[in-house]
Amino acid sequence: MISFYPGPSKVYPQVEQYLSEAYKSGILSVNHRSDVFMEMLQNTIGSVKRSLEIPDAYEVYFVSSATECWEIIAQSLINTSSFHIYNGAFGAKWMEYTDKIRKGAAGLEFGINEVPDMAALNIDLGHDVICVTHNETSNGTALPNSFLSDLRQRTNQIIAVDATSSMAGVLLPWQDADVWYASVQKCFGLPAGLAVMVVSPQAVARAEQVGDRHFYNSLLFTRENFLKFQTPYTPNALGIYLLGRIAEQVVPMHEMSAEILSRSREWYSFLPEHGYELLVENEAVRSATVVAVHADREKITKVKAMARQAGIQLGNGYGAWKDSSFRIANFPAISLSDISLLRNFLFSISHL
Numbered sequence: 001m002i003s004f005y006p007g008p009s010k011v012y013p014q015v016e017q018y019l020s021e022a023y024k025s026g027i028l029s030v031n032h033r034s035d036v037f038m039e040m041l042q043n044t045i046g047s048v049k050r051s052l053e054i055p056d057a058y059e060v061y062f063v064s065s066a067t068e069c070w071e072i073i074a075q076s077l078i079n080t081s082s083f084h085i086y087n088g089a090f091g092a093k094w095m096e097y098t099d100k101i102r103k104g105a106a107g108l109e110f111g112i113n114e115v116p117d118m119a120a121l122n123i124d125l126g127h128d129v130i131c132v133t134h135n136e137t138s139n140g141t142a143l144p145n146s147f148l149s150d151l152r153q154r155t156n157q158i159i160a161v162d163a164t165s166s167m168a169g170v171l172l173p174w175q176d177a178d179v180w181y182a183s184v185q186k187c188f189g190l191p192a193g194l195a196v197m198v199v200s201p202q203a204v205a206r207a208e209q210v211g212d213r214h215f216y217n218s219l220l221f222t223r224e225n226f227l228k229f230q231t232p233y234t235p236n237a238l239g240i241y242l243l244g245r246i247a248e249q250v251v252p253m254h255e256m257s258a259e260i261l262s263r264s265r266e267w268y269s270f271l272p273e274h275g276y277e278l279l280v281e282n283e284a285v286r287s288a289t290v291v292a293v294h295a296d297r298e299k300i301t302k303v304k305a306m307a308r309q310a311g312i313q314l315g316n317g318y319g320a321w322k323d324s325s326f327r328i329a330n331f332p333a334i335s336l337s338d339i340s341l342l343r344n345f346l347f348s349i350s351h352l
């Protein structure tokens, strides 16, 4: 079965080899306070920073999931309250979880074909962390880079970005935000159980000002450990090892970005040409990494069932679009031959 599910998604085929090498290297049995582990962690951080083209001044920590990042940001970076700008299920869930930890989370929900109107936003009114979802996996939209640079120019508050389904797929404008995070089961092409958190010096300064040390995953506590190439708790050593190997293997992110963008443009022209309606009409906000197709429930059910028979796993709809869409991951681990297989399949049933 070839998976086009947008997470957990197809892992890179090299993972099989890396798993076996991880076992043989002995790294899975060593203590996480040992030199061998610390060296491996240091190498992985270095490789991730290099391949994702992360600015030197930003720090990289590994935690367990994107969901954990929601918790860390709420506990360790919000002094007063957060402001969430979102258009789908993941952005909404982030606001909901944050409000449980730090009362007073406010938000602006925008339409899936819109770019949020910066001029209409009062984001500095006491909200000291602005939360946006770079790539809304649930509906296949993405924020244009111009939005992020505009937001950066309008506020000195902390900007936190959920880039779970775009980091390691497209090059991110790192300097335009303070906290970026993603779990690895999407564009990184790895098994779930690890997340990458990228933190600016300004976010570190905020964490120091907030001074949260109440939790095992407090940002300050996590940071103190990572600066020594250690972790606050016994880490997912296998996940960190695999991430390091993948980061060494992939092409630099500006090249990857160009490839993923070109593949997405092909999807966005192929689909409507063959009778498939795109969920997102506004080209400016279409995601490069998650392509959403809109149809009635009956057609969706048929297409997904026939795909399964052809050995292809399509992504279900999610949230508000659960029954009226299917999703196609355009992640780097998906090969050109996987794509042509899916294309031939969609072509062969385009009479439906």
Ligand SMILES: *Cc1c(COP(=O)(O)O)cnc(C)c1O
Pocket: 007, 065, 066, 067, 068, 090, 133, 135, 136, 137, 138, 162, 163, 164, 165, 183
């Ligand atoms: C998948 C996803 C998450 C949740 O990731 P977990 O690893 O399950 O915590 C959060 N946000 C977005 C945008 C996602 O796509």
